[in-house]
Amino acid sequence: MDDDSPVTRWERRVDTPLAVASLLYLASYAMLVLGEDLPRPTPDACRAVLVGSWAVFVVDYAVRRRLSGLGADFPRRHWLDTVVMLLPLLRPVRIVRVYDAVQRRHGEPRWPLQARVMVYAGLSAALLGFAASLSVYRFEHRAPHATIRTFGDSVWWACSTLATVGYGDVAPVTVPGRVIAVALMGCGLALLGAVTGSFSSWLMQRFAQSGHAGGPPES
Incomplete structure (x- = not known):
């Protein structure tokens, strides 16, 4: 109900x-x-x-x-x-909820849960990455000894941080920039975990269905 x-x-x-x-x-x-x-x-x-x-x-x-x-x-x-x-x-990130609301209003979602989680995580990562790029660029591009001088540098930094790669070629040097970096690291780990877990669950379901379909008939 x-x-x-x-x-x-x-x-x-x-x-x-x-x-x-x-x-x-x-x-x-x-x-x-x-x-x-x-x-x-x-x-x-x-x-x-x-x-x-x-x-x-x-x-x-x-x-x-x-x-x-x-x-x-x-x-x-x-x-x-x-x-x-x-x-x-x-x-x-609240923008992502609109898609979920539209799905609820039209009945059952067309995609399985795992696919929806990956779509939501992807949209959230894109929105968070763009917002973090703007915020870090605002604080960093005029700071002394800054390595993030252009908005392109900021976008590159946000992508590598969200992906938990962290090349280290560009990094925040101001306190607000580093606070944003810590928050983005946590978000990146959470989103990566959600996508990895959902994809693993989908693979296990596929393997289970394949095993059940190819197994011997029940007596």
Whole structure:
């Protein structure tokens, strides 16, 4: 039986608005970081969009906390939502929930669980990598002795960090950059583990089905 609690009904209503807010946040932040020579009204408009998108997340968090009836226990039970609300780096990941919501509204998903996990992990990695690249570039490209001087350097660093390769040719030297690096390392390990585990589970299911199909008939 489908969950029809007040929290679930609220989440169905706001999944798409929150995804739009996430996209607007990411686009505005990218313009602020990469468009250093923008005309004066544009940076102010981008900052207004950033504040507005953050306000949307705060309102959503407050409403879900109230509807859940958990009170002060809500942050502990929903710690990931709390982290996403507080850390701008993770807000774009909310976009991934739109795909899941669309799948639920159209009945059973077409893809098996393992495939969906790998798709979600891939989308999350791309969004996190782009957001981390922007943030690290913002703090690093003018820092003394920095090795990340261009946005391309930042993207290369984010890809190698998410992939847990860590070539070491470019690395953050500022405190905010290193904090972002630690967070991205943890996200990379978690996403890699999710993909590896899902792929291994899919392979085991294939082998089990093949073994069952090719085995001797039961007496």
